[in-house]
Amino acid sequence: NAGVMQNPRHLVRRRGQEARLRCSPMKGHSHVYWYRQLPEEGLKFMVYLQKENIIDESGMPKERFSAEFPKEGPSILRIQQVVRGDSAAYFCASSPAVQGATRGEQFFGPGTRLTVL
Amino acid sequence: SQQGEEDPQALSIQEGENATMNCSYKTSINNLQWYRQNSGRGLVHLILIRSNEREKHSGRLRVTLDTSKKSSSLLITASRAADTASYFCATKKYSDDYKLSFGAGTTVTVRA
Numbered sequence: 001n002a003g004v005m006q007n008p009r010h011l012v013r014r015r016g017q018e019a020r021l022r023c024s025p026m027k028g029h030s031h032v033y034w035y036r037q038l039p040e041e042g043l044k045f046m047v048y049l050q051k052e053n054i055i056d057e058s059g060m061p062k063e064r065f066s067a068e069f070p071k072e073g074p075s076i077l078r079i080q081q082v083v084r085g086d087s088a089a090y091f092c093a094s095s096p097a098v099q100g101a102t103r104g105e106q107f108f109g110p111g112t113r114l115t116v117l
Numbered sequence: 118s119q120q121g122e123e124d125p126q127a128l129s130i131q132e133g134e135n136a137t138m139n140c141s142y143k144t145s146i147n148n149l150q151w152y153r154q155n156s157g158r159g160l161v162h163l164i165l166i167r168s169n170e171r172e173k174h175s176g177r178l179r180v181t182l183d184t185s186k187k188s189s190s191l192l193i194t195a196s197r198a199a200d201t202a203s204y205f206c207a208t209k210k211y212s213d214d215y216k217l218s219f220g221a222g223t224t225v226t227v228r229a
Contacts, residue, residue: 033217041221041222042121042219044219045217045218048215056216091160106217108161
């Protein structure tokens with residue numbers, strides 16, 4: 001049973017370009033979470049999605065950032081017009097429905113390290 | 118604001134010694150979890166302790182939770198070089214159904 005998969009693992013963008021980060025949850029998991037980790041810091045919650053629904057995006061910047069989790073395919077975190085301050089590691093986590101989500105058991109992917117030049 | 122704060126920020130020990138790190142948090146929680154992150158890698162879930170539990174063991178790991186002091190500790194016994202990593206505590210609050218709030222982590226270096 002494959003774990004949470006994220007791609008690409010490393011992404012380099014120039015200022016003003018768009019970054020698309022993909023996350024495939026564990027098989028059978030319908031809840032996806034995105035976290036951002038700045039250098040030397042812990043993870044900060046960004047957004048929580050279920051299939052086709054954004055449940056909580058309170059941790060996501062209001063501009064340039066968007067996330068989706070379509071009925072088919074991976075979850076996408078999209079950053080438009082990237083700036084240097086967006087350079088960070090972006091982690092996706094998933095959990096099974098109901099009990100897993102409420103207990104807080106989340107399984108993390110390896111992360112995408114975004115570097116903005 | 119950050120819910121969890123780890124202490125110390127960094128820890129260096131000799132192989133075979135024990136490593137202890139602490140986590141303090143601010144609000145009531147449903148559970149507290151510890152994760153390990155090797156340099157440049159993702160997070161590995163180590164152990165979850167619920168708010169009604171006081172102590173939990175998993176292999177060489179021992180976690181305690183004191184809800185009256187809003188603190189937890191992680192003890193790694195008989196450390197190995199492979200234990201070199203950053204360790205994070207993460208809390209899940211009652212009011213939140215799903216969010217994990219992470220501290221800034223403790224970086225542990227185990228010297229051979």
